[in-house]
Amino acid sequence: MNIFRKAYSVGGVVLLLEFLTQFYVIAASMFTTMSRQIAEATNADVATTALQNVELFTAVHAVNGVFIIPSTILVLVGLSFGARYPWRTTALTALLLVLMAVQFALAVIGFLGVPAIGGLHGINALVMVGLGGWLTWKSWAFGRRRLPSPVAISHAEVP
Ligand code: HEM
Numbered sequence: 001m002n003i004f005r006k007a008y009s010v011g012g013v014v015l016l017l018e019f020l021t022q023f024y025v026i027a028a029s030m031f032t033t034m035s036r037q038i039a040e041a042t043n044a045d046v047a048t049t050a051l052q053n054v055e056l057f058t059a060v061h062a063v064n065g066v067f068i069i070p071s072t073i074l075v076l077v078g079l080s081f082g083a084r085y086p087w088r089t090t091a092l093t094a095l096l097l098v099l100m101a102v103q104f105a106l107a108v109i110g111f112l113g114v115p116a117i118g119g120l121h122g123i124n125a126l127v128m129v130g131l132g133g134w135l136t137w138k139s140w141a142f143g144r145r146r147l148p149s150p151v152a153i154s155h156a157e158v159p
Contacts, residue, residue, distance in 0.1 A: 002141070004079050004082035004083035004084075005083040005085075005139065005141035006141045006142065007079050007082075007083075008076060008079040008080060008083050008085070008139055008141065009136060009139060009140050009141045009142060011072060011075055011076045011079055012076065012132065012135060012136025012139070013136060014072060015069065015072045015073065015076065015096075015132050015136070016129070016132055016133060016136060018064055018068055018069050018072060019069070019125070019128060019129050019132060021060070021064055022061055022064055022065060022069075022125065023125070025057040025058075025060045025061045025064075026057070026058075026061050028053075028057045029053075029054050029057035029058050029061065032050050032053040032054045032057060033050075033054055035050050036050035036051055036054065065103070065104070065107075066104070069100060070097065070100050073093065073096045073097050073100060074097070076093050076096070077090060077093050077094050077097070080093045083139075085139060089135065089138075089139060092131065092135055093135060095131065096128060096131060096132060096135075099124060099127060099128050099131070100128070102124055103121060103124050103125065103128065106118055106120050106121040106124060107121055
């Protein structure tokens with residue numbers, strides 16, 4: 001059970017790194033798009049290189065977002081069961097999958113040309129980072145655990 005708890009903590013950190021990658025590659029892709037637009041006006045070779053970079057960054061964002069992140073969350077749900085965490089923890093881990101589906105839907109809405117709604121993709125990403133970070137922090141299984149306060153213990157002993 002302890003090994004599941006440690007694995008859940010490691011998985012949580014991996015998920016946060018994957019989220020971080022999403023932010024990094026999409027920002028890099030945006031900067032490349034802007035530099036390409038500037039280059040197109042002046043230099044065709046630079047514009048072609050920039051176009052290839054955009055494809056690489058958005059491809060990483062798509063593969064990470066469609067395959068790697070949902071798989072990591074699924075593994076975390078399984079580890080939460082294995083670790084016998086409270087149902088609340090498992091349900092909140094599963095909520096990440098629901099948020100992931102919303103995230104995908106918002107991207108599709110953005111692709112369909114409704115940027116005012118598609119932009120919520122960025123806000124939902126922050127909610128996912130917040131929930132993923134909080135779950136990882138709350139369930140951290142390495143190092144010293146905080147002891148329950150004496151007040152809590154004495155209350156627990158009162159019949
Ligand atoms: C938790 C972090 C994030 C996740 C899990 C995520 C997931 C996704 C997914 C699944 C897609 C659809 C890919 C496709 O079908 O081609 C997508 C596309 C997109 N996302 Fe995100 N995203 C995240 C963060 C962000 C952020 C912070 C931004 C910008 C503020 C952003 C901007 C975009 C854009 C512009 C697209 C369309 C281009 C592309 O496919 O790469 N995403 N994202």
